[in-house]
Amino acid sequence: MTDEVRRYIQKAEHALEVAEDLLKDGHVPDAASKTYYAMYYAAQALLNADGIDVVKHSAVESAFGYHFAKTGKIDTKFHRMLMSARKIREIADYDIDEEIVEPVALLKIDEGRAFLSVIKDYLGL
Helix, strand or coil: CHHHHHHHHHHHHHHHHHHHHHHHHHHHHHHHHHHHHHHHHHHHHHHHCCCCCCCCCHHHHHHHHHHHHCCCCHHHHHHHHHHHHHHHHHHHHHCCCCCCCCHHHHHHHEEEEEHHHHHHHHHHH
């Protein structure tokens, strides 16, 4: 495993911890947004470990689906979780008319934990 993969996993773990802290402090939309980044970094680690180098969020999502979900290496539900988390992040960060409520943020954090766990298991961490 490369140093870059390890750093992505560390960033994912840190982002998830920050998301949990944000939720505890009542910053619900920010917690949901940060959870997406935890998943994004974990997906980056997985792709990087397989020699796939993409940066754009849409490209990470697409490559994850194509190389891991579609092939059955990772359950397709995790690809759906990543796509859903990105949509929630966009609402949290950009939408002034829609608010992310605590149950949604809590669900995303739970999904973020599961997502990170399956990636780490796949990578043998």
